[in-house]
Amino acid sequence: MTQEFDMSTRRVVLTMLKTKGPLAVSEIAKQLGITEMAVRRHLNTLERDGLIESKLVRQAMGRPTNLYSLTESADELFPKNYYNLTLDLLGELVEEAGEAKVQLLFERRKEKMIDRYEEQMQGKELGDRVKALAEIQNANGYMVNWSADEDGTFVINEHNCPISQVANQYNHACHCELMMFETLLGADVKRTECLVKGGLKCSYSIQAK
Structure with missing residues (x-):
């Protein structure tokens, strides 16, 4: 059951990145209603599988943050006609x-x-x-x-x-x-x-x- 939930959550993360563009861990956690630690675990798995990539972006205020986006490989997971x-x-x-x-x-x-x-x-x-x-x-x-x-x-x-x-x-x-x-x-x-x-x-x- 836990494994099925994890895979479902990762699919949701991929869909979010597809529809909303690059997102920070905090934004993903807020929209999913789970902790940032849990989000990072999913992101680590997706990054290991070559489905997402991160880019360090400087903010107007505060420290730089990583924004996550889909790779070309992940794009192939979505329906094509x-x-x-x-x-x-x-x-x-x-x-x-x-x-x-x-x-x-x-x-x-x-x-x-x-x-x-x-x-x-x-x-x-x-x-x-x-x-x-x-x-x-x-x-x-x-x-x-x-x-x-x-x-x-x-x-x-x-x-x-x-x-x-x-x-x-x-x-x-x-x-x-x-x-x-x-x-x-x-x-x-x-x-x-x-x-x-x-x-x-x-x-x-x-x-x-």
């Missing part, structure tokens, strides 16, 4: 230039990602390339795990799709991801399950050519 903007823009592009132009955009994105990551694959065995690709996708928010079967087949499972809203409407995004995997891995890759098509995950079966 980027996909709505993306879908609106892609919809406008379809009306102006046709579906083929949107597919070309996905193709160009695929090529840029291949250029960005192919150096990490060079000189590696297939298993090491699969591991490197899983790490890349994890860093991009796909919540990936991978495994190797006894027959030499590798499996990559993506449990989250950051672009699922876009891929639901523009399936070419999924096709480009598959092609990117094949190019980076230099292997035969088959998608055996897909989040966009109702699966519990996106799953890829990988075999050496």
Whole structure:
């Protein structure tokens, strides 16, 4: 119960800093109705986790005080509707230039990602390339795990799709991801399950050519 309360209080602190801007310990304590010592404990945890940062600010009167504000990492905790903007823009592009132009955009994105990551694959065995690709996708928010079967087949499972809203409407995004995997891995890759098509995950079966 105490741990749940602590996490709830930290969420409130983060929301306060998001909506009210940089705040001093005394201001946070007053608004929460708890002691400054308790506030400092929460702030220490949030600062350790890289979610807030402090800056010493000189006052017109009295000693300088620390003001706490959110880091860029904390900003990612709050809801974003980027996909709505993306879908609106892609919809406008379809009306102006046709579906083929949107597919070309996905193709160009695929090529840029291949250029960005192919150096990490060079000189590696297939298993090491699969591991490197899983790490890349994890860093991009796909919540990936991978495994190797006894027959030499590798499996990559993506449990989250950051672009699922876009891929639901523009399936070419999924096709480009598959092609990117094949190019980076230099292997035969088959998608055996897909989040966009109702699966519990996106799953890829990988075999050496």
